[in-house]
Amino acid sequence: AQSVSQHNHHVILSEAASLELGCNYSYGGTVNLFWYVQYPGQHLQLLLKYFSGDPLVKGIKGFEAEFIKSKFSFNLRKPSVQWSDTAEYFCAVVPKAAGNKLTFGGGTRVLVKP
Amino acid sequence: DVKVTQSSRYLVKRTGEKVFLECVQDMDHENMFWYRQDPGLGLRLIYFSYDVKMKEKGDIPEGYSVSREKKERFSLILESASTNQTSMYLCASSPTRQGTLSGNTIYFGEGSWLTVV
Numbered sequence: 180a181q182s183v184s185q186h187n188h189h190v191i192l193s194e195a196a197s198l199e200l201g202c203n204y205s206y207g208g209t210v211n212l213f214w215y216v217q218y219p220g221q222h223l224q225l226l227l228k229y230f231s232g233d234p235l236v237k238g239i240k241g242f243e244a245e246f247i248k249s250k251f252s253f254n255l256r257k258p259s260v261q262w263s264d265t266a267e268y269f270c271a272v273v274p275k276a277a278g279n280k281l282t283f284g285g286g287t288r289v290l291v292k293p
Numbered sequence: 294d295v296k297v298t299q300s301s302r303y304l305v306k307r308t309g310e311k312v313f314l315e316c317v318q319d320m321d322h323e324n325m326f327w328y329r330q331d332p333g334l335g336l337r338l339i340y341f342s343y344d345v346k347m348k349e350k351g352d353i354p355e356g357y358s359v360s361r362e363k364k365e366r367f368s369l370i371l372e373s374a375s376t377n378q379t380s381m382y383l384c385a386s387s388p389t390r391q392g393t394l395s396g397n398t399i400y401f402g403e404g405s406w407l408t409v410v
């Protein structure tokens with residue numbers, strides 16, 4: 180079975196700082212990759228997804244992620260964070276053969292200080 | 294906008310009680326899911342359903358069952374609640390059987406916080 184690792188459980192940074200959240204997965208076949216965000220008190224929302232093509236994908240709110248197949252990684256980045264980016268971020272993977280069964284990482288709580 | 298509604302946001306139940314968590318989606322989605330979310334463990338899939346009266350086990354089905362009698366409604370049942378089932382439960386839906394294979398997004402509800410004492 181596949182697994183997903185998010186290396187940082189908590190990240191604290193100041194506004195305008197750059198953000199990078201690591202995500203690695205273990206699965207030998209082809210996968211679809213996702214980043215979800217959960218703002219305080221809100222439901223999980225899709226930030227971005229990678230299915231095929233350009234490995235650098237852009238999502239909502241200025242986020243982007245790069246799929247590096249050789250490293251089994253799908254790191255999330257934002258060049259300049261805002262206080263409103265305070266949230267918990269989840270990486271998720273699904274093997275293309277597995278349809279709907281997403282596997283999530285443990286999540287990273289990000290606190291942006293004003 | 295797609296809406297996935299979980300009827301109870303906060304519940305407190307006693308050990309041994311039978312617990313029902315209800316979820317309704319309003320977009321005619323075929324697929325529905327139940328996850329539990331725990332700190333440091335992320336989301337773990339309990340059960341999912343591709344169609345009415347169909348269900349499949351996820352990664353952690355023990356202690357849970359589900360019911361899908363109507364397309365829009367997917368219920369999670371704890372037959373005899375235990376303290377280790379204290380958690381946040383998230384319901385989700387997606388529009389086609391292909392699900393993420395065809396690029397469709399999974400939509401989540403706001404979650405149900407269950408405390409078992």
